[in-house]
Amino acid sequence: MKMLFAGVLVAAAFGFYTEARALSGRADSDPGTADTLAFVSPFMEDNERCFKCHGQGKYEYENELLGTTVKALMCPDRIIRREDFYISNHRSFSCTDCHSSDYVVFPHPGELRMELKFNCLDCHGGDETYSIFSFEMIEEDYMESVHYKLEDEGFSCWKCHDPHTYRISMRDSKNLKETILYDNNICLYCHSDYTRFQILSDREEVNFLKTHDWLPNQASHFRSVRCIECHTQISDSILVSHLVLPKDRAVKLCNECHSKNSLLMASLYKFQSMEQRRGGFLNGIIMNESYVIGANRNAYLGTLSLAIFGVVILAIVIHVIFRIKTKANLKKG
Amino acid sequence: MYLYPLGIRLWHALNAILIIILIITGISMQYTDKGNLVFIIDFAAAVKWHNITAIILVISYIFFLILNIVSGNAKYYRINRNNLFSDLGKQFRYYVSGMFKGEKHPFPVSMESKFNPLQKLTYVLIMYAGLPLIIISGFGMMFPEITIVKLFGVSGFILTDILHITMAFLVTVFLVIHIYTCTLGTKPTSLFRGMITGYHEPEEESPEEVSPEK
Numbered sequence: 014m015k016m017l018f019a020g021v022l023v024a025a026a027f028g029f030y031t032e033a034r035a036l037s038g039r040a041d042s043d044p045g046t047a048d049t050l051a052f053v054s055p056f057m058e059d060n061e062r063c064f065k066c067h068g069q070g071k072y073e074y075e076n077e078l079l080g081t082t083v084k085a086l087m088c089p090d091r092i093i094r095r096e097d098f099y100i101s102n103h104r105s106f107s108c109t110d111c112h113s114s115d116y117v118v119f120p121h122p123g124e125l126r127m128e129l130k131f132n133c134l135d136c137h138g139g140d141e142t143y144s145i146f147s148f149e150m151i152e153e154d155y156m157e158s159v160h161y162k163l164e165d166e167g168f169s170c171w172k173c174h175d176p177h178t179y180r181i182s183m184r185d186s187k188n189l190k191e192t193i194l195y196d197n198n199i200c201l202y203c204h205s206d207y208t209r210f211q212i213l214s215d216r217e218e219v220n221f222l223k224t225h226d227w228l229p230n231q232a233s234h235f236r237s238v239r240c241i242e243c244h245t246q247i248s249d250s251i252l253v254s255h256l257v258l259p260k261d262r263a264v265k266l267c268n269e270c271h272s273k274n275s276l277l278m279a280s281l282y283k284f285q286s287m288e289q290r291r292g293g294f295l296n297g298i299i300m301n302e303s304y305v306i307g308a309n310r311n312a313y314l315g316t317l318s319l320a321i322f323g324v325v326i327l328a329i330v331i332h333v334i335f336r337i338k339t340k341a342n343l344k345k346g
Numbered sequence: 347m348y349l350y351p352l353g354i355r356l357w358h359a360l361n362a363i364l365i366i367i368l369i370i371t372g373i374s375m376q377y378t379d380k381g382n383l384v385f386i387i388d389f390a391a392a393v394k395w396h397n398i399t400a401i402i403l404v405i406s407y408i409f410f411l412i413l414n415i416v417s418g419n420a421k422y423y424r425i426n427r428n429n430l431f432s433d434l435g436k437q438f439r440y441y442v443s444g445m446f447k448g449e450k451h452p453f454p455v456s457m458e459s460k461f462n463p464l465q466k467l468t469y470v471l472i473m474y475a476g477l478p479l480i481i482i483s484g485f486g487m488m489f490p491e492i493t494i495v496k497l498f499g500v501s502g503f504i505l506t507d508i509l510h511i512t513m514a515f516l517v518t519v520f521l522v523i524h525i526y527t528c529t530l531g532t533k534p535t536s537l538f539r540g541m542i543t544g545y546h547e548p549e550e551e552s553p554e555e556v557s558p559e560k
């Protein structure tokens with residue numbers, strides 16, 4: 014029976030996982046699109062010089078020597094879809110703001126491969142405009158995280174936040190479920206794709222469905238919370254913690270979340286919990302999206318059940334007293 | 347009077363143990379709070395044991411249904427719809443006043459009828475409404491992917507859970523009242539012994555049955 018049960022769970026979780034992958038494309042082009050749909054970049058034309066080849070899977074060029082048109086496939090890692098770029102946070106940039114203008118030449122000069130790439134702090138560090146994001150504190154967090162240890166192997170901000178496509182998700186979230194999916198896909202991009210994972214680590218392949226099989230209702234958990242809920246150390250000063258912990262320090266105690274002072278209120282629901290409340294239920298804000306046993310007790314039902322229980326016990330006590338009296342009378346008489 | 351066949355007694359004992367485990371583990375999940383582990387089982391263990399016990403309970407419940415039909419025990423659960431309310435009233439009056447005045451049992455136990463109307467009603471409600479609802483809603487929570495996602499804009503999962511814990515609460519209240527009313531036999535221990543041996547002890551010698559003139 015247990016085997017069957019486990020089988021169903023794994024199947025369900027796997028179903029979710031494939032669904033998540035399939036959905037990721039859709040989720041990518043949804044949250045926070047209100048003003049982005051209408052966005053027209055002033056660099057649209059300039060950028061087309063790059064997108065012409067890098068905007069899709071296929072590109073072509075003239076081989077002047079042979080006088081032929083060559084069609085070829087773009088390396089997947091070099092493809093930036095226009096529709097992703099123009100809704101990303103960096104949509105207003107021109108490609109050559111960050112990349113060398115020498116790239117305009119094709120074939121691209123070989124030495125450009127060695128181009129020094131920016132990282133987040135190069136632009137966002139010490140800038141008042143971005144102070145609400147606390148980039149400096151994010152960096153501090155990151156430098157203590159397990160990811161930072163891989164910097165020499167090539168880890169950088171970009172591994173999670175592709176500058177071409179990254180969108181703020183939590184702060185703008187209209188639909189938390191999609192934000193969760195978006196955020197989790199960032200982790201799964203490497204952690205469920207061993208080829209990508211291998212670039213950064215020599216560790217053996219980890220099947221995250223298996224390593225999480227201790228988690229009841231796995232699919233439900235994966236759909237309702239982000240990986241970082243358990244795998245990072247909560248930070249008081251930044252919205253999304255970047256201090257990814259080693260796996261043995263991840264949260265594994267159920268009642269860290271399933272309790273009155275649920276940890277989720279300081280992580281997943283931090284942004285919203287400051288803004289909304291929902292009456293009657295403990296940690297009611299969570300219930301807009303999910304239902305966490307133990308964290309979402311209903312205060313009214315709790316009181317009502319105690320009251321009913323009290324009345325029952327009282328009735329029994331009174332009944333017992335009458336029985337004892339009757340018995341005593343019987344003995345006397 | 348041999349009223350409780352072996353199968354029923356075995357089912358009942360197992361059922362009682364399972365329900366008690368389910369109540370304890372269920373309360374543990376509802377009231378997990380960090381650092382409150384003295385009275386309450388650790389959440390992970392509670393989930394595990396609640397699930398295992400629940401699956402056994404489903405099997406034992408199916409056993410109960412089949413056994414009741416096969417052994418004919420089901421006939422004792424048939425509610426007499428004529429005079430239902432006046433019969434319930436009579437039994438209730440006996441419990442709150444009659445029994446202290448030494449009145450006779452309005453519905454004495456016999457081979458034809460082992461439950462009084464109140465017992466019958468509560469047993470029917472608990473066995474044919476309470477447990478099915480709790481089992482169905484429990485399945486909904488064990489396999490959340492089959493639960494209706496939204497009902498009138500409220501998460502189906504919340505409604506399922508509220509149904510589940512409400513029924514669980516009612517079963518708990520039933521259990522308390524049930525155990526108490528089971529002390530109302532000839533002697534406080536008679537009915538319990540009956541449920542172990544299978545024999546119902548005759549009522550005549552009831553010490554609570556004071557003759558009317560006293």
Ligand code: HEM
Pocket residue numbers: 349350354358361362365419422460465469472473517521524525528537538539540541
């Ligand atoms: C420690 C727990 C329990 C004790 C000590 C107990 C005790 C008893 C006793 C003494 C009887 C025989 C008296 C009678 O027929 O009314 C009985 C019958 C019965 N009990 Fe319980 N009980 C317990 C738990 C439960 C639970 C949890 C349920 C259901 C959820 C339940 C359902 C029933 C039913 C349906 C009968 C009638 C069985 C039949 O003869 O067909 N009991 N119980």
